[in-house]
Amino acid sequence: MPAKLSVNLNAIAMLRNRRDLPWPSVSGLGRIALAAGAHGLTVHPRPDQRHTRYSDLPELRALIDDEFPQAEFNIEGYPAEEFLGLVEKNQPEQVTLVPDDPAQATSDHGWDFAANAAFLTPIVRRLKKGGFRVSLFADPDPAGIAVARDIGADRIELYTGPYGSCHSDSEKANKELERLGKAADVALAAGLGVNAGHDLVVSNLPALARRIPQLAEVSIGHGLTADALEHGMAETVRRFLKACGW
Numbered sequence: 001m002p003a004k005l006s007v008n009l010n011a012i013a014m015l016r017n018r019r020d021l022p023w024p025s026v027s028g029l030g031r032i033a034l035a036a037g038a039h040g041l042t043v044h045p046r047p048d049q050r051h052t053r054y055s056d057l058p059e060l061r062a063l064i065d066d067e068f069p070q071a072e073f074n075i076e077g078y079p080a081e082e083f084l085g086l087v088e089k090n091q092p093e094q095v096t097l098v099p100d101d102p103a104q105a106t107s108d109h110g111w112d113f114a115a116n117a118a119f120l121t122p123i124v125r126r127l128k129k130g131g132f133r134v135s136l137f138a139d140p141d142p143a144g145i146a147v148a149r150d151i152g153a154d155r156i157e158l159y160t161g162p163y164g165s166c167h168s169d170s171e172k173a174n175k176e177l178e179r180l181g182k183a184a185d186v187a188l189a190a191g192l193g194v195n196a197g198h199d200l201v202v203s204n205l206p207a208l209a210r211r212i213p214q215l216a217e218v219s220i221g222h223g224l225t226a227d228a229l230e231h232g233m234a235e236t237v238r239r240f241l242k243a244c245g246w
């Protein structure tokens with residue numbers, strides 16, 4: 001089965017947050033994405049709420065429950081107590097734990113599993129007891145991935161940033177793809193599911209899906225939002241011109 005697509009709404013939320021106005025609507029764009037066939041929605045709330053706000057989460061949970069009950073809600077973030085409380089309140093199908101420092105502009109590495117095993121193990125146990133599927137953000141490092149299994153995760157999410165940044169260097173992209181592929185082989189052999197995300201776009205997805213045919217889910221925000229703007233711009237300008245009487 002092809003990988004499921006979870007649309008990350010953080011970039012939409014960041015655009016919305018430029019003004020004290022309700023547009024672009026995070027739940028409205030989430031509805032459009034799910035109506036178009038996306039399999040789920042992802043948010044990555046950070047403590048400063050510069051992207052998704054905590055108040056967006058109940059609205060997205062209700063959107064899925066009321067209109068798209070087959071879709072999944074994926075909440076990503078650093079597992080501080082505040083984040084764990086948000087997860088427990090908003091009941092996502094999947095929680096993705098990311099080693100984000102609040103000062104980081106975006107996620108740029110996976111967990112050091114050996115160094116964080118004692119920290120993550122009780123958190124993963126608590127989340128799984130709560131009924132949530134747990135995925136851990138991971139660099140494509142086979143040694144670390146074996147530890148992720150021992151920590152109790154259901155899945156890993158491979159950090160694809162270095163692969164995504166090779167858009168103009170196909171040799172480098174192939175090397176990064178092979179690292180991701182080998183890490184996925186190790187994870188799958190260990191019984192872990194494999195998700196992937198960060199800087200994925202239409203042009204780099206097919207090769208990733210071919211190398212990792214068992215890929216369970218990709219979560220995509222920045223590149224997908226950029227495409228939505230590009231492909232929606234002409235129609236939008238026509239609407240504004242019509243409103244001006246042209």
Ligand SMILES: CC(=O)[C@@H](O)[C@H](O)COP(=O)(O)O
Pocket residue numbers: 008010011044051076098105106107137197198221222
């Ligand atoms: C874990 C991960 O790679 C994504 O959550 C990424 O952080 C996208 O969200 P932002 O664009 O808000 O950083």
Ligand SMILES: NCC(=O)COP(=O)(O)O
Pocket residue numbers: 008042076157196197198199200219220221222223224
């Ligand atoms: N988990 C990765 C994600 O949700 C989206 O990352 P990006 O496409 O915004 O880089």
